Amino acid sequence: MFSRISSFLLRLFGLVPPLVLTAIPATGLDTLELALGDLQGNGWRMTDVQVRLAWQDREEALLLVAAGRAELPPPIGRIGGIELTCPRARITPEAVDCPEGRARIESPYLDRPEFSIAFRYEPPSGKAFLTFAKLAAAGGLLAGRADVAADGWQVRVEASDLRAERAIRLLDEGGVWDASVEAEGLVSGTGRFAGHGAALSAVELDARVRAFSFSAPASGAAGENLGAEVAVRGRRSGTAWTLDGSALLRQGDLLVRDPIVITPSAGPIRLEAAMHWYPDEGLLQVARLAFTHPQALEAEGRLTLSLAQGAQMRSADFQLVGGQLPELYQTYLQPLTFGTAFDSLDTAGQVQGALQYAPDGAVKLRLRLQEAQLADRKGRFALHHVNGDFGWNSDGSPVRSHLGWASGALYRLPLGPAQLDLEARGRAARLLRPAEFMVLDGKLLVETFRLEDAATPQMKWSFDAVLSPLSMEAFTEAMDWPIMAGKLSGVIPAVSYADERLTVDGVLLVRVFDGVVTVRDLVLERPFGVAPALAADIDLKNLDLDALTRTFAFGKIEGRLEGAIANLQMVDWAPVAFDAWFATPPDDRSRHRISQKAVDNLTSLGGGIGGALSRSYLRFFEDFSYDRIGLSCTLRDSVCVMDGLAPAKDGYYIVKGGGLPRINVIGYVRRVNWDELVERLQRVTQGSAAVAE
Amino acid sequence: MNMLRNTSLIPLLLFLTACVTINIYFPAAAAEKAADRIIEDVWGRQPGTGQEKPAAPENKTAPQSRAHSQTFVARVLDFLIPAAHAQADISISSPAIQKITASMQARHSRLVPFYQSGAIGLTADGLITVRDANAAPLKDRNTVRQLVAEENNDRNALYREIARANGHPEWEADIRKTFARRWIDKAAGGWWYQDQGGSWKQK
Numbered sequence: 001m002f003s004r005i006s007s008f009l010l011r012l013f014g015l016v017p018p019l020v021l022t023a024i025p026a027t028g029l030d031t032l033e034l035a036l037g038d039l040q041g042n043g044w045r046m047t048d049v050q051v052r053l054a055w056q057d058r059e060e061a062l063l064l065v066a067a068g069r070a071e072l073p074p075p076i077g078r079i080g081g082i083e084l085t086c087p088r089a090r091i092t093p094e095a096v097d098c099p100e101g102r103a104r105i106e107s108p109y110l111d112r113p114e115f116s117i118a119f120r121y122e123p124p125s126g127k128a129f130l131t132f133a134k135l136a137a138a139g140g141l142l143a144g145r146a147d148v149a150a151d152g153w154q155v156r157v158e159a160s161d162l163r164a165e166r167a168i169r170l171l172d173e174g175g176v177w178d179a180s181v182e183a184e185g186l187v188s189g190t191g192r193f194a195g196h197g198a199a200l201s202a203v204e205l206d207a208r209v210r211a212f213s214f215s216a217p218a219s220g221a222a223g224e225n226l227g228a229e230v231a232v233r234g235r236r237s238g239t240a241w242t243l244d245g246s247a248l249l250r251q252g253d254l255l256v257r258d259p260i261v262i263t264p265s266a267g268p269i270r271l272e273a274a275m276h277w278y279p280d281e282g283l284l285q286v287a288r289l290a291f292t293h294p295q296a297l298e299a300e301g302r303l304t305l306s307l308a309q310g311a312q313m314r315s316a317d318f319q320l321v322g323g324q325l326p327e328l329y330q331t332y333l334q335p336l337t338f339g340t341a342f343d344s345l346d347t348a349g350q351v352q353g354a355l356q357y358a359p360d361g362a363v364k365l366r367l368r369l370q371e372a373q374l375a376d377r378k379g380r381f382a383l384h385h386v387n388g389d390f391g392w393n394s395d396g397s398p399v400r401s402h403l404g405w406a407s408g409a410l411y412r413l414p415l416g417p418a419q420l421d422l423e424a425r426g427r428a429a430r431l432l433r434p435a436e437f438m439v440l441d442g443k444l445l446v447e448t449f450r451l452e453d454a455a456t457p458q459m460k461w462s463f464d465a466v467l468s469p470l471s472m473e474a475f476t477e478a479m480d481w482p483i484m485a486g487k488l489s490g491v492i493p494a495v496s497y498a499d500e501r502l503t504v505d506g507v508l509l510v511r512v513f514d515g516v517v518t519v520r521d522l523v524l525e526r527p528f529g530v531a532p533a534l535a536a537d538i539d540l541k542n543l544d545l546d547a548l549t550r551t552f553a554f555g556k557i558e559g560r561l562e563g564a565i566a567n568l569q570m571v572d573w574a575p576v577a578f579d580a581w582f583a584t585p586p587d588d589r590s591r592h593r594i595s596q597k598a599v600d601n602l603t604s605l606g607g608g609i610g611g612a613l614s615r616s617y618l619r620f621f622e623d624f625s626y627d628r629i630g631l632s633c634t635l636r637d638s639v640c641v642m643d644g645l646a647p648a649k650d651g652y653y654i655v656k657g658g659g660l661p662r663i664n665v666i667g668y669v670r671r672v673n674w675d676e677l678v679e680r681l682q683r684v685t686q687g688s689a690a691v692a693e
Numbered sequence: 694m695n696m697l698r699n700t701s702l703i704p705l706l707l708f709l710t711a712c713v714t715i716n717i718y719f720p721a722a723a724a725e726k727a728a729d730r731i732i733e734d735v736w737g738r739q740p741g742t743g744q745e746k747p748a749a750p751e752n753k754t755a756p757q758s759r760a761h762s763q764t765f766v767a768r769v770l771d772f773l774i775p776a777a778h779a780q781a782d783i784s785i786s787s788p789a790i791q792k793i794t795a796s797m798q799a800r801h802s803r804l805v806p807f808y809q810s811g812a813i814g815l816t817a818d819g820l821i822t823v824r825d826a827n828a829a830p831l832k833d834r835n836t837v838r839q840l841v842a843e844e845n846n847d848r849n850a851l852y853r854e855i856a857r858a859n860g861h862p863e864w865e866a867d868i869r870k871t872f873a874r875r876w877i878d879k880a881a882g883g884w885w886y887q888d889q890g891g892s893w894k895q896k
Contacts, residue, residue: 215827224831253831259838261831335835339842500850530847531792533854571788637786 030055046070046082053091063089063098080106084117096121103132109170111136126150138170139163140188152196162187164212178218185212185226203234212252220258227251234277241277246270259335266327267294282308289318296327303357316357323351325372341380341528348373349386363394369403380528383408383415396426411573412479415439427454431463440478442470442488460498466491472512485550486513502527515543515560531572538565542585545629554684555598559629560588575635575674583630583645594655595623599665601684605631605677606642606654606667627658631667633677640672719867720783727783727855728868728875731790735797736879783868787858793851800844807837814885814893819852819873820845824885824893848872 036049048068055061063086071078082105086098101117115135121128126149133143140162147154165184171177189207193200207230215222227250234243249269255261262269274288284305291299301318305311325347337343349372356364367390375382385406391399401422408415416438423432431449438444449463469487476484493506501523508519518539525533545557563582570576584592594602630645631654644652648666655665785794804821807813807829814824821844829837852872856865877886877896884896 222827222831255831255834258826259835261835263832335838338835338839339846343839343842525853526846526850530796530850531789531854533789572792574788576788 044070044072053089056088059090060088061091062087063091063101079109082106094122094124096123109137111139137162138166140186152194152201154195155191155193157191158189159191160188164209164214178216180218181214181216183212183214185214186210187212199236201236203232205230205232207231220255222255223252224254225252226254239278239280241275241279243275243277244273245275246272259338260332261335262293262331264294266296269293282306283314284311293327293331295324296331297324298322301355313357315359316355318355320351320353320355320367323353325349325351341376344377346373346375346377361394363392365392366390379411381408381410390424392424394426398423398425400432401429413439413475414478422449427456428452429454439467440470440474443468444492458498460496462494462496464492464494467510469511484513484548486544486547488512490517497527500526500529513543513545513547515562516541517543534568534570534573536565536568538568540564540582549598555601556593556595556623557598557629558591558593559626560585560590561629576638577635579632579634581630581632581643584626584628592626592628592658593623594626594629596621599624599655599663602629602631602654602665604684605680606644606651606665606669621661624657624661624663625659626663627656629655635674638674640674640677642667642670642672719861719864721867721871723783724864724868724871725875727785728872729879731785731794731851732872732875732879734794735801737801783855783859785855785858787854789854790851790858793847793854797844797847797851800840800847803836804840804844807833807840808881808884811883811885811895812837813841814887815873815876815880817873817887817889817891819869819876820848822887 032051032053034051036051037047039046039049046067046069048066050064050066052064052066053061054064063084065082065084067082069078069080070082082103084098084101084103086101088098088100090097090099097120099118099120101119103115103117104113105115106113115132117130117132119128119130127147128149129145129147131143131145133141135142135144141160142157142162144155144157146156163184164187165182167187168177168181168183172179187207187209189205191206192202192204194202209226209228209230212226212228213222213224214226229248229250230246232243232245234241236242247270249262249264251264253261253263254269270290270292272288272290273286276285276287277283278285284307286301286303286305289299289301289303291297298321299318300321301316303316303318304314306314328351329345329347334343334345350370351367351372352370353365353367355366358364369386369388369390372386373382373384374386375384383405386403387405388401388403390401390403393399401424402420403422404417404419405415406417408418418435418437420435421432422429429451431446434445434447435449436443436445444465444467446463446465449461451459451461453459467488467490469489472484472486472488475488488510489512490508490510492508493504495502495504497503502525504519504522508522510517510519518541520537520539522536523534525535540561540563543561545559545561548561549555549557561582562585564580566579568575568578568580628645632643633640634643635641642652644654644667645656646653648664651666651668653664654667655663657663804813810828811825812823812828813821816822821841823837823841826834826837852865852869853862855868856862880886880896882896885893886896888894
């Protein structure tokens with residue numbers, strides 16, 4: 001393009017010598033008129049060219065040049081009538097000078113056909129220049145200057161407030177624009193080009209855009225309401241170019257690559273690059289690339305692109321010098337996690353890292369997390385003071401990673417410090433050695449952990465673990481359940497997760513209240529999704545009621561208890577169905593005592609009047625001996641259908657007395673609203689004072 | 694004699710048991726009703742949609758799923774034991790379904806402008822997708838993406854839970870298909886949907 005323009009300019013000036021030669025001997029003539037007909041050169045053509053010279057005095061003349069039509073090199077293309085008026089032209093053998101000319105070009109590209117023009121041509125040296133100004137095109141103004149001399153040429157163009165949408169239409173018609181790229185907004189800038197003959201040797205571009213929006217579907221990039229500055233300095237040596245570029249985004253939203261949108265909320269975002277371009281080899285070497293997104297990310301690197309068939313990465317090496325959460329997460333990571341459990345985190349901390357892209361396409365990624373906080377906004381999990389080193393190689397070769405945190409939480413359950421040593425291998429990862437998770441005052445020892453098909457819809461993971469004793473008091477308090485005494489421990493066999501379903505294969509064994517609770521067929525649907533649904537069958541064996549009720553304000557009961565919660569179904573961690581029964585084991589030989597308060601509470605659960613006992617003479621007894629206790633509840637549709645040990649008159653036995661004084665607790669209510677029952681239980685277990693007389 | 698009479702009952706019993714098995718086909722009409730109730734909960738009553746129209750398409754689609762299972766024997770048994778069919782219903786009252794429906798309902802008002810602008814559309818498999826990201830301003834695009842991901846998580850959970858709540862996890866695909874059709878039927882004018890061939894159409 002430049003070579004064609006420069007050749008056109010040279011040929012245009014080349015028209016002048018014959019004019020001068022014809023004009024000079026004709027001194028004394030007032031007017032000279034020439035009809036030159038059609039003129040053409042390499043890439044340009046003018047028809048019906050006429051020149052008219054009218055001398056005002058010995059030195060100055062009125063020069064008029066007109067052409068009917070012209071076809072010029074792109075991007076100008078075909079234009080209509082041309083008129084050039086130089087009221088004070090000086091024509092001497094040394095120079096043709098038009099200091100204050102006016103031009104008029106009929107062209108659909110120009111908003112106004114007139115603009116000012118000036119030129120000077122010195123035939124002896126071949127030096128020439130042409131300037132134009134106030135050229136109204138694409139809604140803005142253009143000005144420029146072209147200098148041609150034996151040792152080279154320079155072109156400088158200034159544009160102010162061009163309308164991008166109109167400018168690209170012109171460029172599109174000129175065939176130098178990818179028509180799929182759309183843009184609108186204001187563009188201003190300066191371009192300087194220098195060269196020799198047909199060769200361009202230096203470029204300086206400074207452009208500013210305002211209220212600028214664009215979309216380039218092929219690259220996936222788009223921008224809205226951008227305020228930005230772009231500068232490029234380029235110099236050719238031999239066939240290679242050295243280029244320095246910088247871009248500064250001051251305002252607006254820029255879609256870099258779907259789905260990452262950057263916006264300069266904390267100061268301008270800057271990209272700088274020092275490049276070597278080898279057009280013959282189709283190679284672009286970026287020796288230094290620096291990207292600064294204030295309060296989010298600072299990265300440097302170098303890369304080599306092959307431009308032979310589109311831009312292809314040959315190799316790259318990036319250092320993430322300073323990555324800052326939460327901005328880094330919100331802008332660069334969160335959009336990649338939508339739909340997963342990690343898509344709404346509150347984050348803080350620092351991230352550093354490195355990314356290498358080898359010529360064979362292999363990617364090596366290293367990330368270091370420093371003092372990070374990761375907390376789910378929906379309250380499902382949180383990790384505090386997270387430190388770690390992550391590695392990943394795309395070729396599937398193993399990389400060790402380390403991750404640790406000081407504290408955290410899983411739903412309501414607080415987690416203590418933990419250190420994990422992991423090995424990542426392609427899309428899989430595993431725990432290198434057993435990891436201990438402090439849970440309250442206990443310990444969860446995870447012996448194995450495997451992750452497969454990470455970051456795919458088929459992702460699955462599995463682990464098995466052992467829970468060493470933690471106090472039930474702490475556990476129940478954390479879960480906001482009624483406080484219970486005792487210890488919780490157990491074996492957690494193969495736990496696996498796939499297709500949004502967590503399955504515990506085998507039996508989960510929990511030692512609590514001196515007895516054993518076994519959980520079978522535990523399935524948790526959508527553990528981190530909407531309305532997590534849990535299903536399980538629970539058996540209770542040989543529980544110590546004394547331990548169970550000791551800190552449980554329900555009232556002290558001594559003896560053993562067995563039972564089951566079969567077909568348990570919980571949605572959003574609230575039970576919605578089960579078949580539960582609890583009873584004194586038939587062969588239980590332990591001491592059976594029940595306190596007055598427990599009798600009252602059991603009575604009120606069974607639909608009797610709480611406190612009835614304390615109003616009778618029985619109030620003098622603190623506790624009573626009993627033979628058996630039994631209660632069942634079948635929960636369906638928010639209704640608990642209750643039953644007891646055995647049928648009684650109009651009801652069922654909850655407690656069958658033994659010894660003297662003998663008391664029986666009989667339940668009369670068969671159907672209780674579950675929420676009311678829970679409320680009642682909470683009342684009797686929390687506010688013992690309210691129950692006592 | 695007594696013995697003989699009893700044994701002669703066995704085949705009949707087997708037959709009856711068998712017929713019950715045969716008749717557990719997917720209750721398409723009931724599923725459509727259930728879908729419509731949930732859609733109405735989530736979207737509310739939308740003026741100018743298919744809500745007021747007679748549910749003509751239901752009759753058209755119901756026999757389709759019957760056709761496979763309804764052999765001659767089954768049809769005879771249908772006649773003999775009409776109760777088995779009359780009771781075939783789709784329950785949507787499980788707490789999980791109610792939770793999921795409430796979650797979708799709470800999200801819906803935020804999705805509406807993007808349905809209207811064509812940024813998102815209804816897919817043929819009962820989900821939604823970003824149809825034309827350019828129809829949403831850049832600053833909203835990731836919001837749209839997140840809403841779509843959450844909505845689809847909910848919808849997938851909904852179809853699975855309805856199948857499970859009705860004791861037939863294997864119905865999940867049929868329930869999904871039913872919903873896919875009903876979402877599209879009930880979509881407001883101007884909204885975009887994907888037809889069976891995968892091409893986009895506007896209501």
